[in-house]
Amino acid sequence: MSNIKNKKILLGITGGIAGYKSAELCRLLIKQQAEVRVCMTQSATEFISPLTLQALSTKPVHTDLFDHEAEAAMGHIELAKWADIIIIAPATANTIAKIAHGFADNLLTTIILASHAKLYIAPAMNQNMWQQPQTQQNIQQLASLNIKTLGPAHGIQACGDTGMGRMLEAREIIAELAKNTPQTLLTNTTILITAGPTQEALDPVRYLSNRSSGKMGYAIAKAALQMGAKVRLISGPVNLPEPIGVETIKIQSAQQLLTSCQQYAGDSDIFIATAAVADFRPIVQSQQKIKKQDDRDKLTIELTKNPDILATISHDFPHLFTLGFAAETEQLITSAKKKLKSKKLDMIAANQVGDNLGFEKNDNAIELIWHDGQISLPMMDKQNLAFKLLSLLAKHYRNCNAAY
Numbered sequence: 426m427s428n429i430k431n432k433k434i435l436l437g438i439t440g441g442i443a444g445y446k447s448a449e450l451c452r453l454l455i456k457q458q459a460e461v462r463v464c465m466t467q468s469a470t471e472f473i474s475p476l477t478l479q480a481l482s483t484k485p486v487h488t489d490l491f492d493h494e495a496e497a498a499m500g501h502i503e504l505a506k507w508a509d510i511i512i513i514a515p516a517t518a519n520t521i522a523k524i525a526h527g528f529a530d531n532l533l534t535t536i537i538l539a540s541h542a543k544l545y546i547a548p549a550m551n552q553n554m555w556q557q558p559q560t561q562q563n564i565q566q567l568a569s570l571n572i573k574t575l576g577p578a579h580g581i582q583a584c585g586d587t588g589m590g591r592m593l594e595a596r597e598i599i600a601e602l603a604k605n606t607p608q609t610l611l612t613n614t615t616i617l618i619t620a621g622p623t624q625e626a627l628d629p630v631r632y633l634s635n636r637s638s639g640k641m642g643y644a645i646a647k648a649a650l651q652m653g654a655k656v657r658l659i660s661g662p663v664n665l666p667e668p669i670g671v672e673t674i675k676i677q678s679a680q681q682l683l684t685s686c687q688q689y690a691g692d693s694d695i696f697i698a699t700a701a702v703a704d705f706r707p708i709v710q711s712q713q714k715i716k717k718q719d720d721r722d723k724l725t726i727e728l729t730k731n732p733d734i735l736a737t738i739s740h741d742f743p744h745l746f747t748l749g750f751a752a753e754t755e756q757l758i759t760s761a762k763k764k765l766k767s768k769k770l771d772m773i774a775a776n777q778v779g780d781n782l783g784f785e786k787n788d789n790a791i792e793l794i795w796h797d798g799q800i801s802l803p804m805m806d807k808q809n810l811a812f813k814l815l816s817l818l819a820k821h822y823r824n825c826n827a828a829y
């Protein structure tokens with residue numbers, strides 16, 4: 426498994442002879458299942474055609490800062506924010522100097538200045554250019570800015586000289602990127618999380634719901650993101666800010682939650698269901714506000730069962746590693762173990778609620794149960810609990826996948 430799989434990598438190409446090696450680099454990055462976009466300086470287009478890079482990356486190649494059409498599609502700031510990693514290969518002496526001094530006079534240098542992505546440069550130049558004190562000072566300046574220089578190598582150069590300045594080979598650059606990209610516990614996984622309550626409408630202004638605050642699900646989403654996963658959060662109505670970096674989908678009813686889960690389950694690896702789904706919904710949803718009517722003392726509302734989302738998703742998408750939450754007010758462990766089996770889950774987090782516990786609180790305690798074991802996670806802050814829970818989940822998920 427590659428550390429750069431699913432990483433968003435912007436490949437910057439500048440105007441050097443080694444530009445021909447960028448095509449191979451682009452191809453190998455894509456082979457590693459990285460998402461690749463290419464940005465070329467004007468000089469770079471003299472050495473290798475943008476069309477070649479467009480064909481290899483299957484995406485438009487970005488060359489102009491003042492290109493109205495490109496700005497309307499994916500503008501320079503969006504590209505800067507999009508990238509997890511920027512690799513400039515080849516990096517000319519000219520571009521290295523610009524980066525070292527904070528210039529932003531073309532699309533590539535502007536993106537670099539606007540981005541927080543990890544930046545790598547693979548210098549390629551004549552040995553005299555490389556040895557000049559200006560270039561060496563610029564390289565030192567880059568190191569002090571936490572910009573990593575890969576290479577250059579020693580060897581025969583295009584101009585006939587022998588010395589330092591050859592760009593590393595594409596496979597060497599890939600190896601360096603992989604080595605420097607940390608493998609976190611949930612790297613290369615896509616996690617689908619449900620959170621919060623559902624609201625089952627009685628009429629246009631009233632609904633049946635529950636006390637779930639969504640805090641546990643949101644904490645898990647944030648922790649999963651920090652642990653390297655791509656995270657989608659399907660959330661019922663809650664008073665929490667959308668976690669930055671998480672794709673959040675808002676729903677109201679159990680049926681909407683199911684539809685949304687079905688839409689995203691196919692391309693997810695792990696499903697974590699923390700949402701407190703209403704077991705029942707009104708059979709009739711009145712189109713108008715139900716009137717008080719002075720002549721009646723009672724109102725009977727007939728309810729029908731909602732779909733069991735956890736059981737449905739784990740049954741219909743057997744590739745998923747599923748973690749369910751069982752919120753119970755009594756017989757916690759017994760009923761959680763029952764659910765683990767009957768709903769065909771991989772793990773279940775049994776969660777005591779009621780009596781001032783669980784819902785709406787910032788702390789929580791759970792009993793995490795799987796098919797041949799269980800562990801108590803004592804009362805703690807929900808964010809800490811989320812990290813502990815996901816570390817255990819990741820271990821089981823990896824073991825489970827290693828078996829295939």
Ligand SMILES: Cc1cc2nc3c(=O)[nH]c(=O)nc-3n(C[C@H](O)[C@H](O)[C@H](O)COP(=O)(O)O)c2cc1C
Nearest residue numbers: 439440441442466468469517518519520549550551
């Ligand atoms: C044939 C040719 C080959 C070049 N090769 C290199 C090179 O390998 N490394 C380099 O730093 N500059 C090289 N240059 C000079 C750069 O193209 C020049 O400095 C240019 O301004 C770089 O622009 P850029 O950094 O915006 O891409 C070469 C120029 C020519 C004409």
